[in-house]
Amino acid sequence: MISNTKCECGHQNRVGTVLCEACGKPLIELGEAGEVLEMRYDGAARRSQRANPNFIDQIWNFFSSVKVAIYLIILTLLGAMLGTVFPQVSTFINLQNPEEYYKKTYGTLGGIYYSLGLADTYNSWWFILLLVMIGSSLVICSLDRVLPLYKALSKQKIKKHMEFLTRQRVVYQGPILERAEEWIRRATPVLKKKGYRVHSEGAALLAEKQRFSRWGPYVIHIGLIIFLLAVLFRGLPGLHMDEYVSFPEGEAKRIPGTTFYLKNEQFTVNYYSEKELPKEFQNTGKMLPKLFQTKAVLYECTSSCEDPSKTPVLKEVARHDIEVNKPLDYKGLVAYQYDFDLTPKLRSVQPVLVNKVTGEEYGKFKLDMMNPKRSYTLGPYTLELKNKYMDFMLNDDGEPTSKSPNPNAPAFLFLVKGPDLPKEGAQFIYFPKQIDKARFQQDLINEKLGGIEKKLDLDVKAMSDVDFAKSTSFLNIRMDRAMPFVWTGLAIVMLGLVLGFYWTHRRIWLRIDDGQLTLGGHTTKNFFGLRREVVSILKPLGVEVDEKSLDNGRNQE
Amino acid sequence: MSTQDLLEISKQAFMYSFFLYCIAFIAFAVAVIGKSWRNRDPVRHERKWGRISFFISSVGLLGHLLYFGTRWAGAGRIPVSNMYEFMSFLSMMIMVAFTIVFLIYRKTLLGLFALPIAVIVMAYAAVFPAEVQPLIPSLKSIWLYIHVTLAATGESFFAVGFAAAFMYLLRTVNFDGKDKVDRRQKWWVEFTMFSIIMVIGFIVAVFAFRASGYQAVFTSQQITTDTAGQTTTKEDKVEYNLPPIVAPYNSKVESMQSFAGLDQPLLHAPSWVEGATAGRKLNTIVWSIVGGAIIYLLLRLLVRRPLGKLVSPLLKGLDPDDLDEISYRAIAIGFPIFTLGALVFAMIWAQQAWGRFWGWDPKEVWALISWLYYSAYLHLRLSRGFQGRKASWIAVLGFLVIMFTLVGVNLVIAGLHSYAGTN
Structure with missing residues (x-):
């Protein structure tokens, strides 16, 4: 660790500063001496670069590394790939025995796939952990860089060290004939016309535009965090x-x-x-x-x-x-x-209670499949609903039960009380559907239940008494409830992407020393465009240069 | 004008633009190779022929746009809903992306690499049935169209990024080098060449056998286990239009034309090749490899040196750093569009159609994988030492990821998107 962080210009820099915060002179050589400068975060020290990190600092440092972030992205990518090998359990509705299903359908490999938990990759603890880690990395990486960068960009010195200028990727050096201040004064409107904000100080000038695009990546990260949080909190009850x-x-x-x-x-x-x-x-x-x-x-x-x-x-x-x-x-x-x-x-039927011996009818009642009443009174008789089976079947012990809650084969068990019947009443099972009556042998069941079928019956007289739902x-x-946050997060991501990718932060530094003009230019992306712009700026100022010759440190073949 | 007329114009425009692209490609080749011809000034020659070829490719693009517009009018909806329409659209967007990047950088050579990609994708589109198909309900949504068109636009920029990155590699790899690194680079450049030729092999095989009207029909028994554990047996008929090197699993020949003495399928697909058409898909893949290998070997015999080495001298005059930057720029332009199209609008549509913005459907997952891949690329570019060669390899591989997402997922993994039906 370099302990002496004081620059020759007298500025005291923080530990880890690459380029002097004031004059831009390189303090730490990241590449070879004389190479194009590393301009990331304007050479400012990241928050994580501390002299003596404690435990919490170390965790912070771990998540603040872009390298770690890239590894996390790649691990998530590979994990996501694994989940597409076989269909996930979530794509099946109602899978009874998933383990067997995977073994049977996809062979041994499917069995291994299932036992590794890959059949539910995207809900597995490790995949969610990866997402949480990416989230932490997003927050910490951003905080670690955005604050120092903000500080560095908001207090830029206009006159930079000579080495800072000549080691930019866009460099021009050449003589000028007029006085330095005069030339700077002439250059100002030309730069302004190109959209630059111009700051000058004696024989030095700084022109800058579209600084906001520097915040693009951090805006993207904020949006992603909102998105990830919304997705995680969706799981909470009620949301x-x-x-x-x-x-x-x-x-x-x-x-x-x-x-x-x-x-x-x-x-x-x-x-x-x-x-x-x-x-x-x-x-x-x-x-x-x-x-x-x-x-x-x-x-x-x-x-x-x-x-x-x-x-x-x-x-x-x-x-x-x-x-x-x-x-x-x-x-x-x-x-x-x-x-x-x-x-x-079948939605409802309206059967009539009939005395089988005398043929007497005791009136019609409406039996609703989904919401039957607890009891019905018909003439001298009362029908008390004991039980209903929506999808009737007899289980292995011969007891009636329901296969599903859907009214496929509804059956109703009544306790009937009235004349000629035992005092405590007699049981009677009723299948409203004619087909079920025959299939399950209503009469046979009733005979076993007490023989009431010889005396009484429920009979549907007309088709108009049957009510069907057609489909x-x-x-x-x-x-x-989390959706608004999901969309907000995504909207912020898009805003950040547009800011960061379709605009570029461009800066041009000029200084004139003894009739010698030195120009350094920096941009976040698209140096090609910046070179072209520099040519068009220098031209009206009487300096003709070739685009290619501005390119520093390259094309040395 | 009637619907039929419009669709007829559309068909014609498709053909014309395809041939114009082919001619433009040849013109770009003349522009680049002709520089070293005798009796001419190389700079003037390149400028002149560069203009001619760009003009031809632009006319081709206009034809392509005419195809798109008339088909839109004829079908009454944006034509991006099946594989034919989608691939045609993708190749059109590759040409748009190429045109934009060309207008910024004016590198004639870019045409030599971007045009073949567009031509191959367009020819691939022609493999699929071109009829206007009615839409199933879940496809009737404006968000779907925005989703598909934007995703394809983003992917086209990745395609141009791929072309520039591959050019960077051809320009910088030392084809005469003998050490380990050089040899490995050479091998992978050659492998990339072979992969591209494999796609051509597939297209050539499909068209050759289609022209000869080849057909073989198999009946295969599909034993499926449903979620309740019940097995059912179903008989399926599968029609092959390529001679069956691999027949479906558990199938019998119903009818089969003989091809080069082959009147029985050579192999049967193993049991894990699931589904009625899976055997045919596998056969298609095998044919692509075989066809690709044949074309590749013929080319090697013809030129008697690795294809990378053959092409690389053409790139001598180019500045590798420019190529690196073009590749980066194209991907940087494409990334936000891809994010918006392939993820954000896909989520909006999924929310509308299925009530969930994300369902971990294979196609969705692969779109996410592509996105993560390119975001890793963009982060890697921040680090020292990742510009140039490494970045180029990542961009080249990235296009493979995109192609797998577009085509491979449908071939290998079936999901909700499988109605985009591949053969």
């Missing part, structure tokens, strides 16, 4: 919801976890007609969908929301035709078209 809900046509259904109800008024699928298809698709029997649309109405529950015995009071808040790229969006609650099912779903639309309901 994020992602549910797949089925909505049978014509029924307002509650969106789980919210006070909102959504009604699918009508679902439509259109296919391309044969005429609209290209030749290769015609007459192949292929159906190419053109449009999926759910006419949706969103309601908010205003009262009696949590009490199951009362009907919730709903207020319409939004109405939208949901299509694939046109979701319903209500204050951050977004419903996307996800899938559909065109098989009709079901599956919507993906999402809420993402």
